[in-house]
Amino acid sequence: MRTLLKNAREEKGIKTRELAQLLGIDQALISKFESGSRKPTKEQVAKLAQVLDLDYETLMVAWLKERILYEIGTDELALKAMILAEEQIKYNVSFVRKSISKNLQNILNEIDALKTKLNQFRQFDSFRIAQALELEYTFESNRIEGNTLTLRETDLVINEGLTISGKSMREHLEAINHVEAITYIKQLMERNFPLNERELLSVHNLILRGIIPEDAGRYRRVQVMIKGSSHMPPQPYIVAKEMEDYFIWYEENKSKMHPVILAAEMHERLVTIHPFIDGNGRTSRLIMNLILLQNGYVIANIKGDYETRMNYYKTLETAQTSNNKEDFLLFIAQVEKECLERYINIIEQ
Incomplete structure (x- = not known):
């Protein structure tokens, strides 16, 4: 995700200071996002996608992947937990979709x-x-x-x-x-x-x-x-x-x-x-x-x-x-x- 952000910002010719102003956050946070030392919030991901003309779904998937890896690390039980989580998420998504006309x-x-x-x-x-x-x-x-x-x-x-x-x-x-x-x-x-x-x-x-x-x-x-x-x-x-x-x-x-x-x-x-x-x-x-x-x-x-x-x-x-x-x-x-x-x-x- 950090590579996505940095490449997109540089392609648009936007400085970190300018991007920070557009997002209403401190300039130091942009550098931390791009270095991977700090993760943006979900709301900040949405704003970054808009400002940098990035595909929201692609950026959000990358953000979620990094969050999951950060939380579970390399625990040997992580894969089993992920399989169970996948089943629950599929069930939740299916339930929500069925309940909405x-x-x-x-x-x-x-x-x-x-x-x-x-x-x-x-x-x-x-x-x-x-x-x-x-x-x-x-x-x-x-x-x-x-x-x-x-x-x-x-x-x-x-x-x-x-x-x-x-x-x-x-x-x-x-x-x-x-x-x-x-x-x-x-x-x-x-x-x-x-x-x-x-x-x-x-x-x-x-x-x-x-x-x-x-x-x-x-x-x-x-x-x-x-x-x-x-x-x-x-x-x-x-x-x-x-x-x-x-x-x-x-x-x-x-x-x-x-x-x-x-x-x-x-x-x-x-x-x-x-x-x-x-x-x-x-x-x-x-x-x-x-x-x-x-x-x-x-x-x-x-x-x-x-x-x-x-x-x-x-x-x-x-x-x-x-x-x-x-x-x-x-x-x-x-x-x-x-x-x-x-x-x-x-x-x-």
Whole structure:
């Protein structure tokens, strides 16, 4: 792999300093990659393939080979272990492919092509673009839950600190809290913190802070019903066990599934458990978007208009009551695709 990188860089006439700037890393790391003394991350491999016009699959296979050899070395049992690992990988790949429809796979392919394109424009990202899109996300996510602040009013509350006449204190707090929760999940992503129960409860605490303080960051202790849905969430005494299983499932599947599918699954599974007295939808969408951001995608902003909201609820209820998640996964994938397209269009302009 190190030869591939060095030859490709020299053929394109790019200096190590220039390549480091394009990747947003220290120049010394490029030299270490090329000497073999340091291995790039998976994300860095993807960026290197784009910048150096290398075939992604070829580079990734070389990277994986070196990782495997580094881990197992020359242990005499390594070959037996590799044979067993090959069988398991084949099984996992086969299982994942069977569980994804052709339509869904096509959208995932389009999403990944858009993500690759977006990575080429990352240097043009700006705080103002992110701020504007996050404002829209706060507006739409709260709108889904019945908040009546307009986009402009949401902006005035968050960025100007104004109070909107005729709007409740709760609606003001929902806007402020949601922005703080976005900031929090971005910090988790940037610091590479793992998704676990503590972080999820912290997100929920931010969502309900000052609104229902006694229940903020705590699992519900009463039975609840979901308005307009036939799905009945589990009894409160088994919520803790359901959440334990939720994170076990995440750990078992986070490296096996496409990130968009993983994010959608974590959203659906959390809102189905409905572990909180309030704020389940907002928290579920934030967890979904944390996973997307961790994997280099953009925030999937589900709109709060009537048609989109009804489609969202319908596909979600189908997943909850008939054990058929296809429509919901397609819905989330389509939202992510549209958000990627919009993000790229903004940056290109």
